[in-house]
Amino acid sequence: MRGKVRCGHVTKQVVSALCPGDIAIISHTNIDELAARELIERGVGAVVNCAVSFTGDYEAQGARVLLEHCIPLYDCPSHPDLLTQLSNGENVIINGHYLFRERDQSMVTRLAPVTPEQWEALRHNAEKNMPEQLKRFVENTLRYAEQEKKRLFTPLVSLPLRTSIAGRPALIVSRGKYYKEDLHALSNYIVARRPALIGVDGGGDALLEQGWCPDIIMGDMDSVSDKALRAAQDIVVHGYMDGSAPGAERVKQLGLAYHVLPAPGTSEDMALLYAYDNGADLLISVGAHSAMGDFLEKGRQGMASTLLVRMKVGGRLVDAKGLHHLYPKSGRMRLPLLHYLKTWV
Structure with missing residues (x-):
């Protein structure tokens, strides 16, 4: 896969600059459904995430939506400087589990593909975490509500x-x-x-x-x-x-x-x-x-x-x-x- 890079720390800003076929390089832990649908609407060719697309802490739906629309999704959380290492508009190649610069064929980083099977396994973990997550959320809400009510x-x-x-x-x-x-x-x-x-x-x-x-x-x-x-x-x-x-x-x-x-x-x-x-x-x-x-x-x-x-x-x-x-x-x-x-x- 070949494409031009559009990268940034804020996904919605990357989305606004995308052209069809571009490769979005983002840093977005637990990609949300809205971000995923906007990436798809802009015709993104692939998504490389310098964070973890779905941690399983709760049921973030963005990774699932991208995969269901056959958008290749890769995680490389160990390489956060990728966002500054590549320039907007630069041509890159994704071949297998690797990202290359097109101009000199140099390898930039190894990629970890996100698969539907991985997402489903993590979803089960999110389901198990839900009662505890809800408990913490309610406790936090009530604690700050008492402080903010006036x-x-x-x-x-x-x-x-x-x-x-x-x-x-x-x-x-x-x-x-x-x-x-x-x-x-x-x-x-x-x-x-x-x-x-x-x-x-x-x-x-x-x-x-x-x-x-x-x-x-x-x-x-x-x-x-x-x-x-x-x-x-x-x-x-x-x-x-x-x-x-x-x-x-x-x-x-x-x-x-x-x-x-x-x-x-x-x-x-x-x-x-x-x-x-x-x-x-x-x-x-x-x-x-x-x-x-x-x-x-x-x-x-x-x-x-x-x-x-x-x-x-x-x-x-x-x-x-x-x-x-x-x-x-x-x-x-x-x-x-x-x-x-x-x-x-």
Whole structure:
């Protein structure tokens, strides 16, 4: 197999640069399903991982999805400097269990193929680990919930945004599992009700991909494109409780106006809280992270802030995660659920 290298420590940045047939070189322990599907959509030729694609600690699905789509997957965790040893656009060859530079046929590293049989064996281990993993996750969540409850129940400050939120629905889009399919399923609802469209980081690009211009982009600004930032009416950078706001520098370099919003928890939590505190009569979340697996894939060992936020906003929240499964033929939401979302407050 021959191909051009696209490499980086952040998988979603590698994905955005991929051309069909490229070989992605990443460092992604327990590849998640969303990352795998995006690699496949971009036409990746093979994936070389400088980490362990599936450890068996929990049921990360990315390796399985790549293998099911016949994408060659190799691990080489003992060679982390591969990401800097090769250059983007360089031609390489994968032959057997080895990676070679095409220009001089020199061997770069030995590769360990990931097989369906290995994945299945590790999955059984993950099943056995699940009760203990869940116990630790719950304990961590409850411990931090006790510490964070006061901050999370204090209303967020109101910002002088151009986008009006009060008295209208707010559609809050994150890059979680099924976000593309679920956003597509909501197309008719968006046309009918014109909710405030809030993209959480890369959720702004998700809206653009479906033909919708984001009203507000909120988050750390680490996974949203310049195009989406320039298209949004308002940009809200997540400010942390220690006073820092790392995402502000990027927006400033683009010459765009922005606001910093100090808020505890994740950027998804911030978006839900802001819409709630500023009078949105209905919150519809797409691609939200709300289960243990979602958080483990993000490297979080608990979900204290998300648990507390959902306790607070739950009376107005409709979680549209997996909505497209209810509309397998057209992929778009129709009555009676459209009517339900029009009238439910």
